[in-house]
Amino acid sequence: MRKDALRNRQRVLEAADAMFREHGVEVSVGEIADAAGVGRGTLFRNFKNKDALIAAVLGERLGEVLDYGRQLLVEDPDDAEVTFTFVTGLVERQEENRALLQTVTDELFMSVPELQGAHAALLELLGALLARGKRVGAIRPEATATDLMMLVKGLCMYSSTDQQPLAAETIMRHLDLVRAAMTMPEYSRPLRGAPVPLPV
Amino acid sequence: MRKDALRNRQRVLEAADAMFREHGVEVSVGEIADAAGVGRGTLFRNFKNKDALIAAVLGERLGEVLDYGRQLLVEDPDDAEVTFTFVTGLVERQEENRALLQTVTDELFMSVPELQGAHAALLELLGALLARGKRVGAIRPEATATDLMMLVKGLCMYSSTDQQPLAAETIMRHLDLVRAAMTMPEYSRPLRGAPVPLPV
DNA sequence: CACTAAGCGGACCATAGGGTCCGGTTGTGT
């Protein structure tokens, strides 16, 4: 591959990542190409179609998330909090990257193998994190990775769909709700921060 | 208004309602007009634009939901379960009407005054339901209507975004998670049903 | 330096969706 070609590919990846972060995967390829300073032709020569570009960018981002979670599992084998440490990190990343969890559980993208794999891996990781919490009696024994996934996805979708992004304070509060749903009562905690103000 | 005009308006409303139920508000006005057996011109003569049609249909559906909730408030002034009775009903309706909660908290539709009002009314209703639960010590005192809204919206979005609609069993399970998040520990209950199977 | 294949990018295409328009039709009061 020629040097300039590689450089352009890189530029597209970076531009796509930036645009996805800010606007979600709905941004048009045209805008991405413009941001990258290349023509549409160049973009599509490097990525078969938009889905392939999404898979390339988000696959990597999700990979980082998975690494983070696996790292947590290794670091402290008896941390009852590990699930919520991870989920908090996940939500924080989602907060500065609208696209991060868009591809997970979305009919459109479940057909892209690379993302399907990331989804499965994420569920597996959540399962492992929960298992740790269950061992020390922090997590309800019947709770599953899918249960947690639903709550987290819901939280993320809710906050990124809203007009203006929710305050970090509100997100922390919502995380406390997730915690209350998943933990044994004595591991619950009071809700932090203020509720979202009524719009208008 | 001429008789045939009125009849056509009605047909459009019914067709739109049916299409929204099944496909969500994303269906094209063309499909709605076809289903109603009228031309696009007729549709747009009766409703200024697509948003107006959505507001007309969903406004009515949301009104029914509000009536249901207010009815519950009147019927038994000491029912600790009233919040979850309502939310279960809400989720059941959403299950057979993809569009029901789409308009709530969606940037696109928060600008339509009629739906904005319905949103505010829904939050107010949830607040009243929760207040009842708090009085008898069933609901966490710091929990707010917005907290519940987030959980319910998340649950609904999660289930209607998925490839195939989730099993009713799974939705009941998720409702138990919502309950766990909102209630005092002794009002929680074990999760019903089986978790969602891993896709592929 | 010159040649050539790899690479470039923007003009172009097809599709889809919301919304408008107008020539023809039809309900309805007289």
Place this chain on the structure above:
DNA sequence: ACACAACCGGACCCTATGGTCCGCTTAGTG
């Protein structure tokens, strides 16, 4: 029965988007 306003509906327009194509440019090698 007639006239005419109200009404109809589909052809049409405009915009946006994903994706293709091809004449021009340029990296890089002999």
